[in-house]
Amino acid sequence: MKKELPERFRSYKNVWVFIEIEHGEIHPVSLELLGEGRKLADKLGVELAGVLIGGERAPLAEASTEVWEHGADAVYIATHAALEHYRNDPYSRVLTDMVNEFKPEILLLGATVLGRDLAGSVATTLLTGLTADCTELAIDDDRCLAATRPTFGGSLLCTIYTLNTRPQMATVRPRVMSMPPRQPGRKGRTVPFRVSLREDDIVTKVLRFLPDRDSNKAQLAYADIVVAGGLGLKSPENMQHVRALASVLGGDWGGSRPLVQKGWMPADRQIGQTGKTIRPKLYIAAGISGAIQHRVGVEGADLIVAINTDPQAPIFDFAHVGVVADAIELLPALTEAFRKRLAVNRLAG
Amino acid sequence: MHIVVCIKQVPDSAQIRVHPVTNTIMRQGVPTIINPYDLFAVEEALRLRDKFGGEVTVLTMGPPMAEDSLRKALGFGANRAVLLTDRFFAGSDTLATSYALSQAVKKIGETWGEAQIVFTGKQTIDGDTAQVGPGIARRLGLNQLTYVSAIHDLDLAGGTIRVSRRAEGGVQELTTKLPALITMLEGTNEIRRGTVQDVLRASRAEVTVWNAAQAGIADVTNCGLRGSPTVVKRVFAPQARAVKADQIEVKDRKPEAVAADLIEKIFATQPALEAELVRTAAQY
Ligand SMILES: Cc1cc2nc3c(=O)[nH]c(=O)nc-3n(C[C@H](O)[C@H](O)[C@H](O)COP(=O)(O)OP(=O)(O)OC[C@H]3O[C@@H](n4cnc5c(N)ncnc54)[C@H](O)[C@@H]3O)c2cc1C
Ligand SMILES: Cc1cc2nc3c(=O)[nH]c(=O)nc-3n(C[C@H](O)[C@H](O)[C@H](O)COP(=O)(O)OP(=O)(O)OC[C@H]3O[C@@H](n4cnc5c(N)ncnc54)[C@H](O)[C@@H]3O)c2cc1C
Numbered sequence: 001m002k003k004e005l006p007e008r009f010r011s012y013k014n015v016w017v018f019i020e021i022e023h024g025e026i027h028p029v030s031l032e033l034l035g036e037g038r039k040l041a042d043k044l045g046v047e048l049a050g051v052l053i054g055g056e057r058a059p060l061a062e063a064s065t066e067v068w069e070h071g072a073d074a075v076y077i078a079t080h081a082a083l084e085h086y087r088n089d090p091y092s093r094v095l096t097d098m099v100n101e102f103k104p105e106i107l108l109l110g111a112t113v114l115g116r117d118l119a120g121s122v123a124t125t126l127l128t129g130l131t132a133d134c135t136e137l138a139i140d141d142d143r144c145l146a147a148t149r150p151t152f153g154g155s156l157l158c159t160i161y162t163l164n165t166r167p168q169m170a171t172v173r174p175r176v177m178s179m180p181p182r183q184p185g186r187k188g189r190t191v192p193f194r195v196s197l198r199e200d201d202i203v204t205k206v207l208r209f210l211p212d213r214d215s216n217k218a219q220l221a222y223a224d225i226v227v228a229g230g231l232g233l234k235s236p237e238n239m240q241h242v243r244a245l246a247s248v249l250g251g252d253w254g255g256s257r258p259l260v261q262k263g264w265m266p267a268d269r270q271i272g273q274t275g276k277t278i279r280p281k282l283y284i285a286a287g288i289s290g291a292i293q294h295r296v297g298v299e300g301a302d303l304i305v306a307i308n309t310d311p312q313a314p315i316f317d318f319a320h321v322g323v324v325a326d327a328i329e330l331l332p333a334l335t336e337a338f339r340k341r342l343a344v345n346r347l348a349g
Numbered sequence: 350m351h352i353v354v355c356i357k358q359v360p361d362s363a364q365i366r367v368h369p370v371t372n373t374i375m376r377q378g379v380p381t382i383i384n385p386y387d388l389f390a391v392e393e394a395l396r397l398r399d400k401f402g403g404e405v406t407v408l409t410m411g412p413p414m415a416e417d418s419l420r421k422a423l424g425f426g427a428n429r430a431v432l433l434t435d436r437f438f439a440g441s442d443t444l445a446t447s448y449a450l451s452q453a454v455k456k457i458g459e460t461w462g463e464a465q466i467v468f469t470g471k472q473t474i475d476g477d478t479a480q481v482g483p484g485i486a487r488r489l490g491l492n493q494l495t496y497v498s499a500i501h502d503l504d505l506a507g508g509t510i511r512v513s514r515r516a517e518g519g520v521q522e523l524t525t526k527l528p529a530l531i532t533m534l535e536g537t538n539e540i541r542r543g544t545v546q547d548v549l550r551a552s553r554a555e556v557t558v559w560n561a562a563q564a565g566i567a568d569v570t571n572c573g574l575r576g577s578p579t580v581v582k583r584v585f586a587p588q589a590r591a592v593k594a595d596q597i598e599v600k601d602r603k604p605e606a607v608a609a610d611l612i613e614k615i616f617a618t619q620p621a622l623e624a625e626l627v628r629t630a631a632q633y
Contacts, residue, residue: 022517086516087523088483088493114517117495120483124447129578132443132478151584159583204492204525207511211519224625250629267536274477281622282615292587303619305611306594318587321614322594325607333604337612342627 009105012166015041016076016104018095019050019067020114022086023211024059028179028222029110031070033172035180036137037108038071043139049074049104049191053094055084068188070180075188076102080195085206086114090197092121098193099126104167106145108137111171123169129162130169133273135176135296145170150273150292157292175221175277178300220269225251226280226301228271229259230294232287232308232327236264241331242286248338251280256288272297286327290315307331350403350505351461352394353454354427354468355485356387358411358418359475383418386470388540390533393500394468395426395541401505404428406457406464410438410449416556423551424543431457435560440574443476447484448571449564454489456565465505465527467491471534479532486530494525495532 015037020027034050041048050067052060056079064075076098082090095118099107107122109115111133123130131147135157138146145168148159162168220226227246229239239255246253254269254276271278273293279300286307288294295318298304306319307327316322323330361382383391394405407422409415410433419430433453441449458464467489472479479495486493496515501522503510511524515534543551561569570576597610616623 020517027517085521088495092487112517113496113515116479117483117493120443120478120480121487121493123480124444124484124487127444127578130443130478130480131579132476132480146582156584157587158581158585161580161582162578163580165578204494204523206521206523208522209516209519210522249626274474281619281625295587303615303622305615316594316596317589319594320590320618321597321611323597323599323607323611325599325604329604330607330611333608334611337605337608338626341612 009166012103012105014047014049014102014104015044015106016049016051016099016108016167017072018107018109018115018118019052019063019075020110020112021052021054021058021063022114026063026066027110027112027174029112029115029172029174031066032174032177032179033108033110034067034070034072036172036177037106038180040106040137040139040145041073044105044143046105047073049076051076051078051095051098053078053083053091055079056081057084064188064190066182069182069184069186071183071186073188074191076191076193078193078195080197082197082199082202083195085209087202087204087206088117088121089204090202091118092125093197094193094195095122096125099167101193102191107167107169109169109171111173115171119169119171126165126167128165128167128169129160130171131160131162132171134170134172135299137170137172144168150296173277175279175300176296178279220252220254220271221276221278223252223278224280225249225282226254226271226278227251227284227286228254228256228288229286229327230256230288231258232289234287234328236262238328239264241328241335245284245331245335245338248335248342249282251282254278256291256294285315285319286331288315289313290318350398350401350466351458351464352397352403352405352466352468353457353464354387354390354394354405354407354422355450355454355481356391356407356409356418356422356470357384357473358382358409358415359384359473381414381417383421384470384473384475386472386474386533386535388470389535389537390468390470390531391422391425391427392538392540393531393533394466396538397466397500397503398428401503404461406431406461408433408450408453408457410434410441410446410453413558416558419556420551420554423554423556424548425541426543426547429461429557430554431557431559433559433564435569435572437561437566437569437572440577441572442577442579443478443480443484444578445572445574445576447481447488448576449561449566450481451485451488452566453559453564454485456559456563459565463528465508465529466510467528467530469530469532471496471532482530482532489528489530491528491530492525493530494523496534497531498534498537500531
């Protein structure tokens with residue numbers, strides 16, 4: 001580290017991750033952020049802490065263990081009956097108060113519906129910078145957080161700094177960072193935070209919660225194998241080849257953004273910066289050019305296979321295995337070959 | 350009732366192309382549009398006005414040409430349009446943007462009556478942060494309702510509103526007090542075609558143009574680059590992987606042969622995958 005921090009920043013120390021708990025469970029993105037936060041904290045030589053906010057019945061003891069075992073040194077806990085369900089007002093008040101009291105230098109949140117609702121309020125109240133949907137976080141020579149995200153419309157990335165205010169805040173979408181390994185038995189400190197809230201002062205009331213009907217259906221973001229199609233498939237009928245291959249492999253399927261815009265598939269199947277980020281073991285992209293907004297959504301895959309008729313397509317710059325071929329012909333052949341191979345193996349095994 | 354809708358003029362990203370050699374954005378001739386997500390907010394505001402009476406004011410911060418978007422919104426039936434434009438606003442990040450917009454909303458309230466509801470879109474298609482709506486709410490002390498999919502009740506006398514909003518894993522039904530800030534979820538309604546009268550009126554209507562001072566912003570250090578804590582330090586092209594994609598030989602070969610080679614390659618690279626696939630396949 002080269003430069004000394006300005007005087008007024010010295011009281012800000014440690015890396016915090018807001019731990020999102022829904023219906024008694026930690027959202028995986030929070031654990032992914034702990035993995036990333038650990039690296040930042042080590043580089044800075046400071047503590048990594050998870051922030052747990054919840055109602056009096058929230059399983060915060062179990063959650064603390066999970067947070068420590070994913071790399072945190074401490075948990076900061078705020079509980080109150082008014083924090084039972086997520087509401088913007090009490091949650092942002094409590095998180096803002098905690099930041100003002102303990103002064104973390106970095107605060108990370110998942111770019112989920114909840115995280116985005118909360119982060120914008122907290123950053124505005126603290127009058128600090130907030131970088132959205134980062135794909136890479138690093139510490140530079142001046143102890144600053146370098147937050148990288150794709151820029152609009154182009155095949156470019158930009159690195160954003162928060163120079164003159166603290167904490168430095170950033171959100172990261174689920175699956176962009178890898179899940180750190182759990183270290184059973186790893187323990188840390190607990191720091192309780194006194195909450196002063198009165199339910200009567202909170203004008204927003206939750207009347208009902210209707211869980212999504214298909215929440216147990218395969219989640220594209222967490223599938224081990226994903227097959228996706230792009231405009232190169234030429235017509236919506238050809239998406240059947242994508243679905244067939246995914247089905248033989250026991251995986252899920254999706255596609256590039258234009259397919260949503262053309263009505264070839266529903267929006268929740270879109271993969272990329274403004275769709276889902278995926279980290280499967282195997283990703284097969286058929287007829288997708290590999291624009292930056294698509295690339296950032298799939299780069300975490302262990303193995304990327306690209307099928308594209310154009311040998312110059314940008315997708316070959318980051319795919320591991322490439323096939324310069326017509327996907328409309330190759331996909332059915334591939335499905336058939338996989339089917340046979342797996343059947344033979346099953347008989348043998 | 351008075352409703353303010355914030356809309357942003359954005360480049361039509363569907364038409365942006367990247368120069369294949371220099372990797373820079375080719376903006377020439379790219380048309381600008383109203384941020385598509387904002388149309389759902391405009392429509393919802395117009396529906397509430399049609400039902401409960403009152404006025405809808407559309408507000409944008411941007412360069413003088415952003416007036417086009419405001420005129421379009423007037424054509425859909427908005428009553429009034431305000432363009433916030435000043436060189437002091439250049440380079441605003443979301444914190445500075447929410448400051449300028451919140452000051453303008455306040456000024457709009459003082460001039461034409463306090464807004465009971467301020468609408469924004471869910472996010473934009475260029476900056477894409479979804480931070481400006483919550484920022485405005487915080488600065489004005491409005492009750493924040495993000496990702497709203499339906500407005501069920503609006504009780505103007507009692508000053509309450511009941512909505513459904515998208516939450517993690519489900520839909521939350523909430524009530525809160527007015528004034529409130531609502532960010533509207535996409536796909537919740539369809540923007541109307543303005544009436545002939547609206548479209549005619551829009552072409553001739555006066556758009557109110559305010560600079561920082563006129564919007565009641567005394568201290569411009571909260572605006573633009575100076576008021577923005579975030580700084581873009583570096584813009585760069587993504588690295589190609591050190592090793593290019595391993596290409597499967599295809600020349601003059603049948604898809605079946607290529608498929609077989611590809612599968613070999615996949616399993617050679619990911620040896621554990623085959624056993625796993627067999628296990629999953631066995632469950633069917
Ligand atoms: C703000 C913003 C956000 C965005 N977010 C996303 C996002 O989240 N996800 C996303 O995917 N995109 C996103 N995009 C769009 C992105 O920039 C690209 O336009 C898009 O990914 C291109 O889709 P595509 O590869 O299917 O189509 P194209 O770019 O048209 O590519 C089609 C490819 O198919 C190949 N091809 C043609 N015929 C065949 C054939 N028979 N067999 C095999 N290959 C063939 C062609 O060589 C070409 O490479 C976003 C854009 C913006 C501006
Ligand atoms: C590629 C890129 C990345 C950026 N990243 C960041 C970042 O990480 N952090 C950051 O602080 N800034 C960032 N900015 C700057 C940010 O885009 C601008 O501050 C912009 O003015 C508003 O943000 P947004 O486009 O993300 O709006 P969002 O917060 O996504 O917009 C939400 C809603 O607010 C309303 N709204 C937004 N802007 C206006 C406006 N000018 N006039 C009227 N209504 C409006 C609209 O209703 C819109 O639907 C980025 C800009 C670019 C181009």
